[in-house]
Amino acid sequence: MTNGEVYQHYIGGEWTDGTGDETFESENPATGETLGEFRRGTPEDVDAALAAADEAEEEWQALSHIDRAEYLWDIYHELKDRHEELGEVVTKECGKEISEGKADVTEAWHMVEWAAGDARHPKGDVVPSEIPAKDAYMRRKPRGVVGCITPWNFPVAIPFWHMAVSLVEGNTVVWKPAEQTPWCGQIIAEMFEDADIPEGVFNMVQGFGDAGEAIVDDSRVDTVLFTGSAEVGHEIASKVGGEPGKLAACEMGGKNGIVVTENADLDIAVHSAVMSSFKTTGQRCVSSERIIVHESVYDEFKERFVEAAENVAVGNPLDEQTFMGPLIEEGHVEKVTKYNELAKREDVNVLVDRTELNDDEIPDGHEDGHWVGPFVYEADAHENLRCTHEEVFGPHVALLQYSGDIEEAVEIHNDTDYGLAGAIISEDYREINYYRDNAEIGLAYGNLPCIGAEVHLPFGGVKKSGNGYPSAREVIEAVTERTAWTLNNSKDIQMAQGLSADIKTRDD
Numbered sequence: 257m258t259n260g261e262v263y264q265h266y267i268g269g270e271w272t273d274g275t276g277d278e279t280f281e282s283e284n285p286a287t288g289e290t291l292g293e294f295r296r297g298t299p300e301d302v303d304a305a306l307a308a309a310d311e312a313e314e315e316w317q318a319l320s321h322i323d324r325a326e327y328l329w330d331i332y333h334e335l336k337d338r339h340e341e342l343g344e345v346v347t348k349e350c351g352k353e354i355s356e357g358k359a360d361v362t363e364a365w366h367m368v369e370w371a372a373g374d375a376r377h378p379k380g381d382v383v384p385s386e387i388p389a390k391d392a393y394m395r396r397k398p399r400g401v402v403g404c405i406t407p408w409n410f411p412v413a414i415p416f417w418h419m420a421v422s423l424v425e426g427n428t429v430v431w432k433p434a435e436q437t438p439w440c441g442q443i444i445a446e447m448f449e450d451a452d453i454p455e456g457v458f459n460m461v462q463g464f465g466d467a468g469e470a471i472v473d474d475s476r477v478d479t480v481l482f483t484g485s486a487e488v489g490h491e492i493a494s495k496v497g498g499e500p501g502k503l504a505a506c507e508m509g510g511k512n513g514i515v516v517t518e519n520a521d522l523d524i525a526v527h528s529a530v531m532s533s534f535k536t537t538g539q540r541c542v543s544s545e546r547i548i549v550h551e552s553v554y555d556e557f558k559e560r561f562v563e564a565a566e567n568v569a570v571g572n573p574l575d576e577q578t579f580m581g582p583l584i585e586e587g588h589v590e591k592v593t594k595y596n597e598l599a600k601r602e603d604v605n606v607l608v609d610r611t612e613l614n615d616d617e618i619p620d621g622h623e624d625g626h627w628v629g630p631f632v633y634e635a636d637a638h639e640n641l642r643c644t645h646e647e648v649f650g651p652h653v654a655l656l657q658y659s660g661d662i663e664e665a666v667e668i669h670n671d672t673d674y675g676l677a678g679a680i681i682s683e684d685y686r687e688i689n690y691y692r693d694n695a696e697i698g699l700a701y702g703n704l705p706c707i708g709a710e711v712h713l714p715f716g717g718v719k720k721s722g723n724g725y726p727s728a729r730e731v732i733e734a735v736t737e738r739t740a741w742t743l744n745n746s747k748d749i750q751m752a753q754g755l756s757a758d759i760k761t762r763d764d
């Protein structure tokens with residue numbers, strides 16, 4: 257992509273340098289090579305984008321859902337037509353292995369398909385009234401301007417989770433892509449331009465946290481949709497929570513657990529645990545960093561999981577034989593390494609330590625990539641260790657043994673501030689049902705890895721992981737307001753609850 261051009265923001269239907277002098281680079285995390293140079297957005301650029309979004313609101317809302325969806329259908333086709341190319345860009349820019357790069361694009365068009373298809377479905381409800389002469393309805397209106405702030409790890413799918421439904425419902429958007437994946441941001445903005453979306457309806461400002469903050473702080477923003485770290489999400493939620501009329505839907509990380517019971521099929525258990533812990537190099541919000549295993553199957557599970565962790569292929573993410581690509585950036589290698597060191601200081605029993613890969617494991621030409629391999633250890637399931645309670649967001653996995661029944665396993669599983677995803681591996685339906693009903697998470701899986709969302713299912717966490725909005729249907733709640741609309745069909749005023757409608761005078 258590098259061609260000497262400095263890529264711009266897309267504001268009010270125009271490409272613009274914005275007001276700042278600073279630029280930043282996108283880096284391929286597998287090679288360290290520069291992929292492109294981008295303008296760094298300032299709070300003034302966000303201000304211009306919000307002004308454009310605000311101005312575009314009225315005309316956009318005057319269109320029908322179906323007309324608005326037509327613009328999204330163009331983007332749906334472009335995402336499909338450019339699947340291979342864009343999947344490769346995702347892999348080059350965020351380091352996910354190539355099947356994941358392509359799946360990110362597939363998930364994006366699934367979300368667009370859902371949102372645009374939903375335009376022809378009923379909107380709101382017809383509700384019975386206590387008074388036969390009244391018609392009562394629940395109607396929805398767009399909230400107005402939606403500010404979208406997205407993370408790097410699903411650089412195409414998550415922006416469409418935020419934006420597709422917001423736009424079809426009649427909102428205008430200002431989007432800030434993650435600073436690690438601006439190239440994906442550039443391509444998505446070009447798609448909106450190709451679709452001829454009316455100016456100001458979609459706006460993109462490239463940049464860092466200060467640009468995100470300017471979105472959050474502006475009173476023209478009616479809803480903030482944020483996906484990212486707990487640290488930033490909690491700050492946004494507390495800021496916006498203090499502003500009446502504004503809403504923040506924040507989806508954050510997890511310390512996700514998998515329970516392997518005494519009745520587990522160990523083939524499924526090992527396969528699910530390896531997928532959950534090491535796919536995307538552990539950098540999914542739903543990645544598992546805790547495997548809670550019954551003592552009766554512990555030794556066999558441990559032996560098989562350790563063997564898998566020692567042998568998973570780390571390497572060039574564009575190579576189809578690769579299972580784990582690099583971490584996103586050098587700062588993240590430092591963070592994961594620190595947590596591996598912390599675990600050792602917390603006196604856990606280290607089983608696999610591939611924190612630093614051997615030279616022969618790093619493919620030629622990839623020496624400047626951000627590599628780590630799996631780190632696996634066993635720790636006391638009931639001890640309050642930082643390494644078993646804080647999100648590392650890497651291939652850092654604790655094996656925690658339990659000896660009691662499913663109640664004990666779920667207690668250990670729930671012993672975290674987070675509540676995003678988890679799984680149970682068991683052939684006993686009573687254990688499965690107990691887990692389903694008692695695990696404190698938003699995404700629960702049985703006999704499957706705890707990764708792998710589908711856009712038409714709810715997605716989102718509980719506890720410190722989020723407030724459960726950003727899947728297709730739930731985003732509607734966050735980006736629309738409900739109105740109760742009641743119409744009287746008679747000439748008399750009749751009230752509910754038997755309330756008298758007689759106006760009594762002094763002469764009565």
Ligand SMILES: NC(=O)c1ccc[n+]([C@@H]2O[C@H](COP(=O)([O-])OP(=O)(O)OC[C@H]3O[C@@H](n4cnc5c(N)ncnc54)[C@H](O)[C@@H]3O)[C@@H](O)[C@H]2O)c1
Binds near residue numbers: 434465467468492717
């Ligand atoms: N629950 C989910 O749906 C989900 C999905 C993917 C990732 N995640 C989480 O995201 C995290 C990794 O992503 P990340 O490193 O990009 O997260 P991050 O919080 O560092 O950044 C996310 C976005 O927020 C912006 N930002 C940073 N500081 C800001 C501020 N003060 N105000 C407003 N915006 C700000 C960033 O520029 C970026 O666009 C992990 O914790 C992961 O679990 C959650």
